[in-house]
Amino acid sequence: MEQKKEIYSAYTEILKEELMAAMGCTEPIALAYAAAIARRELNDLPDKVLVQTSGSIIKNVKSVIVPNTGHLKGIPAAVSAGIVAGNPDKELEVIADVSKDDIKNIEKFMQEKEIVVEHLDEGIIFDIVITLYKGEDYAKVHIINSHTNVVLVEHNHQILKSSDCLNDMPSDTVKYELLNMKDIWDYINHVELVDIKDILDRQIAYNMAIAEEGLQADYGANIGKVILSSDANSLKARAAAMAAAGSDARMNGCELPVIINSGSGNQGITVSVPVITYAKELKATDEQLYRALALSNLTAIHQRTPIGRLSAYCGAVNAGAAAGAGIAYLSGGDYEAVIHTVVNALAIVSGIICDGAKASCAGKIAFAVEAGILGYNMYMQGQQFYGGDGIVKKGIEDTLKSVGRLGKDGMKGTNEEIIKIMLE
Template sequence: MSSLLEILHKEVVPAEGCTEPIAVAYAVSLAAELLKEEITFIKLQLSGNIIKNAMGVGIPGTGQTGLPIAAALGAVVGRSHKELEILSNLTPAELKQANELLDRGLLEVELKDTPEKLYIEARVYSPNHTATAIIAGEHTHIDFLALDGEKITPPKSKADCGKPGLSDSGAYAGSVDRIFEFIDAVPFQDISFLLEGARMNKAISEEGLRGNYGLQVGKKMSQKSAVNLFGNDIASRIIAATAAASDARMDGSAMPVMTTAGSGNQGIACTLPVIALAELLGKDKEMLARALALSNLVTVHIKHYIGRLSPLCGSGIAGGVGANSGIIYLMGGSLAQIKHGIQNTIASLSGMICDGAKSTCALKISTSTNAAIQAATLAMNDIAPTTKDGVIFEEVEDTIRNMERLVQEGLADTDTAILNIMLSKGGVM
């Protein structure tokens, strides 16, 4: 990891809609754009994690959920250059055309037996040609592109711009110490771009608080009523603001979000608590930018060990740990207290599983935000777990690495079990 600033530029990017179905739309679009004839069939082969995270989530601008409409739109819109914002400015005509494609039964989805957690293979057929696009490892990493079996050099993706990311394990040398040193030393102008992400994520939070999205977790928490047990304290306002953004995003809001490490919900989870607290405390833009740099980089650091897609909830665990670090920084905490906060948050959230992208993500994010605030309060009082406590080790980096062991050794079959449970409900793809 040669430059933490480069990591920020690569891993903090905008997206419209849940990144898994949007990545499917992107793959289909890449293949469809190679064909100059009418599309006669689309075949998708997807890893279990892609299916799990795309089955129940709302697709922006459609009022529909799941993989089929995302894939069909990818075949129709023809703007793969927009990558994770491929469905922005969707028109009624495009939606109608996509639904007609589905009505004709031109889409088939299969589970791919692959060790790669993030794998999308899209084959698009026309009367005389077949085009193939494979996305693997990262949501916009084009692993293979071909027309009639002849390999084509893919367009340069933002994810492949030569800058290292959390997937670059051979170059990875991240640590909480290094991140803390960076955020104190980096010139403000170099990280001021993070403020655009703050504006973007705050906007979708406000939309979630206004509208009736999903389970309305954030909205109902923020309303004064006889059945609301939450008060109007700082913690409740931060949790409500964060959950509301996920409510809107998971229910198909067409507003963009600033993602972190390939996930919009991770971006929401690690930034909105920091944004909300900075506003409540009256912090200036520079302090906010530094806190956001910290929260994003700590989230990326945790995700390096959990994995891009995982049986553990990245938004809850990685996003919660990142938010906790940013909260402590805004409260004037030291590096030692930030480490205490990470230990506290992992002790609280380490067992949170991922059962796909859907409306209940807002519940998990509200839980993780609450845990992050609680953990920060303890850390600011110099309280942290000891080595006698579960997965916690004395050194914070060892505790973080234990998340990788938990995924690889302890939860090896969890994704399969979760996916089988989801598929048992029938009609979900």
């Protein structure tokens, strides 16, 4: 009984920790957040900015539009936005409240101030150090491994904050190691909805709003619209299109917030929007939708935990498989249906690489969602991939361990090569 209470508490806290609001791609927002903290400590606009960051951050910021900047891209834009107009108290919504004058001042700051970007190669995948200089004064902020994990704040040689917390997850007090599919299934079927309703309501509202925006306006390559133009009557196509449209908007400057999953807005959209789309079509009850979303969110987090926040392994893959799990639940599937859906989906699309945040993320999301749905349809027709088929192992947990190993260790070299290609 005590073990069940511990698991219940841990899973509830994981959902609360992970399902945060964020505006824009979370890596440039992490840069803006660090810069805003440094600006507050310096208490003045700097003359010079030094940005030292790992290759994976460079990769994920290089091609994405930073919201509330007048469609500026890249590291200097993200950092300048944080310095000029950021509110660090709002964390991943640090640049949510930017005025038209602020946008002009952000561009002016970029043009007039010296902003130096250096590749920081200390063996840490997620690594950001920002130092602001004003005459002989300086302020430095260091973030490691997750978007708001500030391990150092320093002002003129005075250490204002120091931490040795090097966790890949946002909190070292929440027990991510307790995650497993069997207990996730038990949790989502028995959780008191009052404990998770508020955060899931916000996920539904925010992520569907940005998906609708992606279909209405012109963003990136308009993947969502392309899918619907060829197959508007298929529920599977609509689910993939809606998720892709959310990414279309988010990657290309939309100023609406999203509820993230595993540190990623694209993953947050992918685990939720297809499930919500299916729930509407199937006329699911609110309770069924909440339980399906709890399943998809926790399944995605469980897959991503051993990989870490950033990798050459595309996060849409685990999010799409998790969406398939939620759809399986809504369709009346039992535990066996859910775990086979996840394994089947991972066997199909685990080779998709992450080459940074940009417009093509929407296409990868669409394929990942379709793989999740295909994984469920396979199970319903008595088909599955078996242990020994490539990286698939016997049993869901061993398969997830294989995928985690692939994403974290196996693709290190791939990540390094992608970064080299992008920096040429």
